[in-house]
Amino acid sequence: MKTITDYLNSLSSGELQATRLVEQVLQRIEATRDYNCIISVAKERALQRAAAIDEARKTNKPLGRLAGIPFIAKDNFLTFGSKTTAASKMLETFEAPYQATAIERLEAEGAIMIAKANLDAFAHGGSTENSYFGPTKNPLDPSRVPGGSSGGSAAAVALAIVPFALGTDTGGSIRQPASFCGVVGLKPTYGLVSRYGVVAMASSTDTIGAIAHTADDVALVMSIIAGKDECDSTTLPERKPNLTITVATTQQLKIGIIQEYLGEATADDVKVRVRARGDDLKRLGHEVEEVTLPALDLSLAIYYVIVPAEISSNLSRYDGIKYGFRANEAKSLDEMYGLTRDQGFMAENKRRILIGNYVLSSGYYDAYYRKAQTARTILINEFAKMFEKYDVLIGPVVPTTAFGLGEHTDDPLRMYMTDLMTVAPSLAGLPAMSVPSGVGANNLPIGLQLIGPPKGEARLLTLAKQLEEFGNG
Amino acid sequence: MIDRAIFDQYEPTIGIECHVQLKTRTKLFSGADNNAREAAPNTTVSPLCFGLPGTLPVLNKEAVTLAIRAGIALNAKIAPISSFDRKHYFYPDLPKGYQITQLARPTVGEGAIDVPLKDRTFTVRITRAHIEEDAGKLTHPDSTDYSLVDLNRAGTPLIEIVSEADMHSPEEAKAYAQELYLLMTFADVTEGNLYHGNMRFDVNISVAKKGASEWGTRAEVKNLNSFKSVERAAEYEFRRQVELLEKGERVIQETRGWHDATQKTFSQRSKENAHDYRYFPEPDLPPIEITSDQIAVIAKRTPQLPPTLRAQLGEFGVELQQVHTLLMNDAANQTKHVELILVAGKAFGKEVALFAANFIINRFSALASEQIVDAPTAEQFAEAFALRSQGTLSSNAADNVLIEISGKNTDSVKNVAEQLGLLQENDLGTLEKIADDVLNDPAYAKAIADIRAGEQKILGFLVGQVMKRSQGKANPSLANQVLKQRLDIS
Numbered sequence: 001m002k003t004i005t006d007y008l009n010s011l012s013s014g015e016l017q018a019t020r021l022v023e024q025v026l027q028r029i030e031a032t033r034d035y036n037c038i039i040s041v042a043k044e045r046a047l048q049r050a051a052a053i054d055e056a057r058k059t060n061k062p063l064g065r066l067a068g069i070p071f072i073a074k075d076n077f078l079t080f081g082s083k084t085t086a087a088s089k090m091l092e093t094f095e096a097p098y099q100a101t102a103i104e105r106l107e108a109e110g111a112i113m114i115a116k117a118n119l120d121a122f123a124h125g126g127s128t129e130n131s132y133f134g135p136t137k138n139p140l141d142p143s144r145v146p147g148g149s150s151g152g153s154a155a156a157v158a159l160a161i162v163p164f165a166l167g168t169d170t171g172g173s174i175r176q177p178a179s180f181c182g183v184v185g186l187k188p189t190y191g192l193v194s195r196y197g198v199v200a201m202a203s204s205t206d207t208i209g210a211i212a213h214t215a216d217d218v219a220l221v222m223s224i225i226a227g228k229d230e231c232d233s234t235t236l237p238e239r240k241p242n243l244t245i246t247v248a249t250t251q252q253l254k255i256g257i258i259q260e261y262l263g264e265a266t267a268d269d270v271k272v273r274v275r276a277r278g279d280d281l282k283r284l285g286h287e288v289e290e291v292t293l294p295a296l297d298l299s300l301a302i303y304y305v306i307v308p309a310e311i312s313s314n315l316s317r318y319d320g321i322k323y324g325f326r327a328n329e330a331k332s333l334d335e336m337y338g339l340t341r342d343q344g345f346m347a348e349n350k351r352r353i354l355i356g357n358y359v360l361s362s363g364y365y366d367a368y369y370r371k372a373q374t375a376r377t378i379l380i381n382e383f384a385k386m387f388e389k390y391d392v393l394i395g396p397v398v399p400t401t402a403f404g405l406g407e408h409t410d411d412p413l414r415m416y417m418t419d420l421m422t423v424a425p426s427l428a429g430l431p432a433m434s435v436p437s438g439v440g441a442n443n444l445p446i447g448l449q450l451i452g453p454p455k456g457e458a459r460l461l462t463l464a465k466q467l468e469e470f471g472n473g
Numbered sequence: 474m475i476d477r478a479i480f481d482q483y484e485p486t487i488g489i490e491c492h493v494q495l496k497t498r499t500k501l502f503s504g505a506d507n508n509a510r511e512a513a514p515n516t517t518v519s520p521l522c523f524g525l526p527g528t529l530p531v532l533n534k535e536a537v538t539l540a541i542r543a544g545i546a547l548n549a550k551i552a553p554i555s556s557f558d559r560k561h562y563f564y565p566d567l568p569k570g571y572q573i574t575q576l577a578r579p580t581v582g583e584g585a586i587d588v589p590l591k592d593r594t595f596t597v598r599i600t601r602a603h604i605e606e607d608a609g610k611l612t613h614p615d616s617t618d619y620s621l622v623d624l625n626r627a628g629t630p631l632i633e634i635v636s637e638a639d640m641h642s643p644e645e646a647k648a649y650a651q652e653l654y655l656l657m658t659f660a661d662v663t664e665g666n667l668y669h670g671n672m673r674f675d676v677n678i679s680v681a682k683k684g685a686s687e688w689g690t691r692a693e694v695k696n697l698n699s700f701k702s703v704e705r706a707a708e709y710e711f712r713r714q715v716e717l718l719e720k721g722e723r724v725i726q727e728t729r730g731w732h733d734a735t736q737k738t739f740s741q742r743s744k745e746n747a748h749d750y751r752y753f754p755e756p757d758l759p760p761i762e763i764t765s766d767q768i769a770v771i772a773k774r775t776p777q778l779p780p781t782l783r784a785q786l787g788e789f790g791v792e793l794q795q796v797h798t799l800l801m802n803d804a805a806n807q808t809k810h811v812e813l814i815l816v817a818g819k820a821f822g823k824e825v826a827l828f829a830a831n832f833i834i835n836r837f838s839a840l841a842s843e844q845i846v847d848a849p850t851a852e853q854f855a856e857a858f859a860l861r862s863q864g865t866l867s868s869n870a871a872d873n874v875l876i877e878i879s880g881k882n883t884d885s886v887k888n889v890a891e892q893l894g895l896l897q898e899n900d901l902g903t904l905e906k907i908a909d910d911v912l913n914d915p916a917y918a919k920a921i922a923d924i925r926a927g928e929q930k931i932l933g934f935l936v937g938q939v940m941k942r943s944q945g946k947a948n949p950s951l952a953n954q955v956l957k958q959r960l961d962i963s
Contacts, residue, residue, distance in 0.1 A: 078527045091526065098520055100527060197527040203756035232529050233758050309753060313559055316570020317524040321622065337563050360561075360751035369753060 018068030045081030067110030100197025117152030147177030172422025179447025190429030194229030256291030261395035269440030312356025502530030524568030549584025574605035846880030
């Protein structure tokens with residue numbers, strides 16, 4: 001598995017050209033088509049950009065920090081050079097007239113967006129099975145899901161198509177597929193990375209993050225995309241947040257293992273690996289204690305009220321009027337809306353719209369939406385109190401390893417249960433990571449979840465690198 | 474038909490919601506140009522105006538400043554923390570499927586304004602004024618099976634000013650609408666062009682027997698864009714509702730439209746079919762925080778408002794009706810004549826202020842639109858007034874010189890009057906010589922005889938002849954005096 005640093009070395013030594021690297025990636029995309037992790041390829045634009053970078057290198061022009069590094073973006077990032085579908089029929093033919101801030105920032109450093117990764121349509125799901133373009137397969141076992149919704153991104157990295165991919169995480173959509181595919185994934189503090197130009201799912205928990213092979217690579221990508229953006233009013237004020245990994249200063253951390261995440265719902269192999277990782281952290285000189293956060297029991301319920309509410313609102317714009325899919329057989333405006341949205345959305349999209357409309361409708365608002373917001377505040381406060389005593393909290397990312405394709409598709413509730421451990425940090429806006437931590441019963445990867453206080457990315461990345469270097473015993 | 478006496482038993486109760494388009498350079502949440510009046514459809518738009526995926530609203534600070542200024546004009550409380558909500562409904566002119574507005578925490582809270590009528594002043598309490606974005610526009614071309622969407626207006630900043638139901642006659646409703654118009658235009662919050670929809674009124678009206686303890690069921694007439702239609706719609710609804718009640722029927726709570734051609738309201742949507750807007754807090758925008766220092770700075774920069782201007786003009790003796798005309802004209806034409814009159818009054822005294830006010834109302838405002846230039850300066854008014862008082866200029870000549878001099882603020886009235894030959898002949902010797910020429914002209918022998926016989930009216934005819942021989946320069950009252958003297962009449 002080549003890292004960003006490996007590729008940068010090959011490129012700067014002249015051993016590899018950006019154009020050649022793009023061609024290799026395109027070949028690799030062809031070779032891995034069976035996994036269905038790619039929706040579209042921005043071939044021409046990628047080759048043009050690569051040629052320009054090669055030319056700049058030849059003529060000793062200044063190069064960015066990621067000059068010539070190819071990457072894949074989840075297909076809910078608006079990009080030039082290919083369509084932006086959000087894996088939906090609704091946006092099947094949509095070509096973005098502008099690019100997401102994260103894409104712009106990576107391109108400004110010379111990175112090359114080469115393809116768009118599969119996802120659950122509009123990022124609704126945890127298996128990439130809700131894609132209009134068919135499910136993605138897990139690179140480690142093609143009979144299983146890669147997780148989701150950033151399943152295509154995680155699989156593309158695990159398949160070594162590119163050294164890194166961009167994903168979005170609203171309730172676990174980076175961490176869960178990273179865990180299932182055995183790669184590193186970071187969901188940053190809410191507001192650390194601009195959401196501008198990313199198809200919105202739930203505005204108050206949507207975050208943009210990176211998936212790669214190492215903590216260093218994730219840190220490098222995050223340091224480029226993070227920081228205040230005038231186009232997103234919810235971004236944090238710092239223009240260049242410090243995400244430096246500081247392994248040298250082996251500061252002893254106080255780490256809490258979340259007991260609520262090691263209960264009956266969690267598979268034994270997952271528990272074993274998470275506990276083993278706790279021991280590894282102790283051997284690394286950190287203090288590890290068991291902690292309990294009672295409000296976590298509420299988090300799934302809170303999440304599946306607030307998030308569908310925001311989804312129902314954010315998906316209102318897909319009405320067949322201005323762009324995207326329109327059902328042409330309609331005879332009236334109302335019928336056009338109805339048919340367009342019925343045919344343009346997947347079942348899971350519609351399920352969430354219906355739940356969202358229900359919890360926001362007059363008469364139910366207080367019982368659901370308002371109550372969920374109150375409970376969310378309790379959860380946030382509980383985390384804040386915990387972070388007064390502990391530097392990092394740990395637990396599993398998912399209660400199980402990757403499940404089989406089709407295993408949960410008929411049972412939305414069981415599918416939602418896989419989000420059990422990832423939604424709480426999302427609701428609280430906290431940074432969280434999935435760090436590869438060995439394999440379980442079927443030789444399937446298990447991720448350890450690291451949760452930090454707001455803006456605690458550098459600390460999480462440092463710990464992830466320590467674990468990486470320590471190895472999986 | 475119902476007897477007038479029966480109508481007199483009832484009283485309407487009226488509240489008004491007014492949408493005011495703010496005159497910001499860019500839209501409420503995007504950098505797109507806010508001035509689309511002359512623009513081709515869908516040209517003053519950004520990705521946000523189209524509701525494209527991934528777009529996010531960024532609040533225009535200028536809009537907040539103007540909203541606060543509007544709040545100051547409404548004597549309203551400004552909320553230290555206000556925030557936005559989403560209001561959902563599907564319509565082709567609403568690109569995001571929701572409107573960003575303020576439900577729970579509006580920027581402008583409770584206030585009150587005094588509204589002048591011809592013979593009295595009454596108070597209307599303001600409930601709130603919230604900031605929101607305008608929708609686009611739909612057109613339905615004749616004999617086609619499609620509609621066209623223009624999103625130029627989508628995202629234009631609005632404030633919606635909600636009043637308490639403190640009005641009890643169509644006349645009061647109209648006066649309130651006019652006062653809001655004056656306050657918002659003088660505060661420089663809006664262009665205030667009603668024809669172009671810069672201010673739009675929704676009138677809520679219910680009727681009940683006078684002295685009744687409960688209000689009737691209200692109907693809301695939406696989207697009125699003139700003061701006259703506010704008054705007429707209120708009148709029409711009053712009669713309609715009284716007639717229903719007199720027939721023993723119920724007034725239903727509904728939204729009604731106004732048809733200008735027939736001067737009637739018509740049913741649009743009853744409450745049973747009302748939308749559930751599914752409001753919830755806008756997660757893409759942080760709350761607006763406003764400090765008292767910021768409010769003080771905005772207050773300091775707020776131009777003088779109609780209540781102050783009225784009081785000052787009143788002190789100079791300008792009559793209430795004239796004050797109203799001056800204010801309305803300034804608002805409509807974006808002129809600053811009231812300010813000019815006040816400057817003239819403060820520098821040169823009450824008479825000059827009145828003189829200037831009369832000139833502006835009677836002569837200047839009557840100019841055709843292509844003739845409109847800047848009004849004369851306060852100094853020019855003072856000079857013209859002095860020349861007139863001395864008799865060097867006739868009233869008419871003074872006005873003519875002022876019209877001629879308008880837009881040329883460096884010229885002296887006297888020089889221009891001289892160039893135009895409008896200065897009056899005040900020299901007695903010269904006038905006596907001309908008078909003698911007239912009196913000695915045999916053509917007027919009969920007229921002179923008639924005057925001597927007591928027909929004094931004919932003296933005017935001789936004055937006219939003096940004027941003619943002086944090429945209009947003779948001071949008419951001096952000419953009159955001289956002729957009387959010569960004819961030895963008193």
